[in-house]
Amino acid sequence: MRRFTDEELEALLSDTESDRAERKESFQGDAPKKGRQAVCAFANDLPNHNEAGVLFIGAKDDGTPSGIEITDQLLRSLADIKTDGNILPLPVLSVEKRILKGAEMAVVTVMPSDMPPVKYEGRIWIRTGPRRALANEQEERILNEKRRCKNLPFDLYPVLSAKISDLSKLIFENEYLPSAFAADVLESNNRSYAERLASCKMIVSPDETTPTILGLLAIGKSPQDFLPGACIQFLRIDGTELADPVIDEEKIGGAVVDILRRAEDKLKAHNRTAVDIISAPTHQKELPYPPAAFQQILYNAVLHRTYERTNAPVRVYWFNDRIEISSPGGPYGNVTAENFGRPGITDYRNPNITDVLKTFGFVQAFGRGIAIAKKAMLENSNPEPEFETSQSAVVCTLRRKT
Template sequence: RGQYFIRVGSTKQQPTTAELARLFQQRRLVAADEAPVYAGDIDDLDLTAINRYLLRLAQSELTVDDSQLLLRELINTGIMVETADGIFPTLAGILTFGKLPQRFFPSSEIRASAFIASSFDSDVIDQKDIQGQLPDMIRGAISFVTRNIKNSSTIPDGIQRVDRLEYPIEAIREAIINAIAHRDYLISGAAIRLFIFDDRIELYSPGGLPNTITLETMKYKQFSRNQTLVSFLTGLGFMERRGKGILRMINLMREYNLPPPRFELIEEELLVAFYSSIKLVSRKRCYVKRCQNVGGHNNEVIHARNPKIRGKARKSSYRRC
C-alpha cells in the first residue's frame, strides 16, 4: 500500500485520515465525502444498515456470499471507493454506515448542552455527546432538544388537551439535519455544537458556506458540500433534494408566531439560532434544586428558577420533576 506524507516544519509526517481527505479535496482530486478512509475496510461497515438503506430504495440486498461482487456493489453505491492502493470505505460510507464512525472521525459528533438560564455561565442541566451513525445522531439530537425545551398544555375546546412545544420541532429537526449533512468533516477537532438556553437554541456547524453561497442567497440556492452523504440521507428519508430547508425553517417559525431563525458566520462556523418569545409553563423542563441549609431546613426542594433561593443553595444538584 502506498504511503502519503505531509510537511510539518522541517519534518515529514504521515497525515491523519481527515488531513489526507482535505488535501485531496483542495487539489480537487476527489469530493470530500468521497475520499477514501485508508484506515478502514469492509469489516468496519454495518452491512445490516446498508441493506435497510437499499431496501428503502427498492434495490436488492447485498450479495454477502460473493466477496468480489459485494465489494463491487459497495463501490457502485459510493459506500466504498477503489484506489490504486486497494478498496476502502468512503468518508460518507463510514459516517452513515460505519460500525464505529467516531473511531475514524472523533469529532463527527454533536456536543449538546442545556442551560438553566440564558447564558453560558448558568448551570448546565443536561449534556450529552451524541455519537453513532448519522441517522442515530439525528434522532439523538432531536430527542435531546425535545426533552429540554418547554411544553405547555391548553384545552381550547374545553374537552381535548393540546400540547405545544416551545419551538416547532420540525424546524429544529431541519437545522440539525442540515448541520450534519453540510458541515465540513475535514476540520480537525471541530464537532457540531448544540446549546439550549431558556430563551433560545443555538446550533454551530463547522465550516463556512461552500462555493458561492452567501448568507443572503442561502435561502434560495441549493448547495451541498457533501453530495454523496446527502444522497444517503435522502435515500434514508431524512432529506429532500429540493433545497428548500432554510425557507421551511423560516415558514415553520412564522407559523408558530416566533421570530425567524438567525444565521451568522463566525469564523469557520455557521450559527443557526432559534428564539422563543412565548412564555410557556414548563412541564418537560421542570427542574428543581435540592438545597441544604436554606432557611434552616435541610433538603428543602426549591424551584431552580427562583432567584431568591438560587444564590443561597449549597451542595445542590438538579433533578427532573
C-alpha cells in the same frame, strides 16, 4: 457550464442516432419519468464524451418541432428535476427556453457527473446509442472506475487507516440497500458485497476495499474512531448564558443517521408542551419550538458542515430563551454570507452525504430546509430564525415562543 449555440443545438436535434440527445413532444403522461431517466443517463456519460447531453421538450422523434407552448410552469417543472431528490447524486443541469427550427423548445442541458454511477429511483440508467437502458454489471463497473479518475469531493476520500470490517454489513444490507435501490434491481443483483459497497461509494473499489469518508459516516460501526468531530455535542443550560448551570449533557456519536435520530429524540424530550387552560374555551397545547424547525436546522448543520481538517462537533446548546445550533465550516460554493438563506441559493459541500440522508428519508427535497424552518417558526408564533455566518462556522438561533 457552456451554453450551446442555436446551430449546435439544431445539429443535436437533427441527429437521431446521437447518444447525447433525447426528444420529447411534451412533458405530460410518462414524459416526466422518461425525461428523468434521460437526465440520469446523460449524467452517467457511459460513452465518456465528457460533453453535455441535451433533453429537448417540444420536439418530435425526427427532430421537428411539435409546436407546444413553453410556459414558465413547464420550465419550473423541468428545473425541479435537479432538486426533487429522485436523481442521486444531484445532477448539474440548466433549463432554458430557446427558439430552434423556428419554434419554441425547452432545452435541458445535463453535465456529466464527477461521481457516477448516478441513479434515478434506485436504477442506473445509461445511453446506448439513441436509446436508454439499465446498466449491467460490467457497465456499472466502468462507471465506478470513471469516478476514481475524477477530482473527488472530500466525502469520497479514502480513510487509509480503516478497513472494510469497520463498516456494518447488517446496516448496509438491511437498511441502506433496500432504501437506495428498487426491489427488482436488488432481486436480480448478483454482485458481491464489495461490488455493492463500491457502487454505493462506501469503499474505493471492489479491488481496493478501503472505506471512504462516506462509508464510515453512513454505515460505520464507530466513525468517531476515524473522524472524532463527526458527532453532536448537546447541552441543556438552565439560563441564558453559557456559564449558567448545565442540567443535561450528551455527546452523540455513531453513524450519521443514528446521530440524527438520537439528537431528534433529545430535542423532542426537552421541547415540553405547555397547556393553556385560561385564554380559550378549550385547552390549548403549545410547544416552545416547532419540531420541524429544529429538525431542519439540525439536518442542515450535519449535512453542510465541513468534516475536513477539523475535530469540532456540531453544537446544539439549548438555553432557557433560545436554541443555538452551530455547524463547523462557513458558507460553501455558490452560497455566500450575503445570499445565505435566500430561496434557490444552495450548494453542497458533502454531496454524497446528501444522498445518504435522502436515501434514509431525512431529506425529501433539496434546498428547502431553511424555508421550512422559517415557515414552521412563523406558524408557531416564534421569531424568525437568525443566522450568523463566518469562515469557520454557521450559527442558527431559534428563539423561544413568548
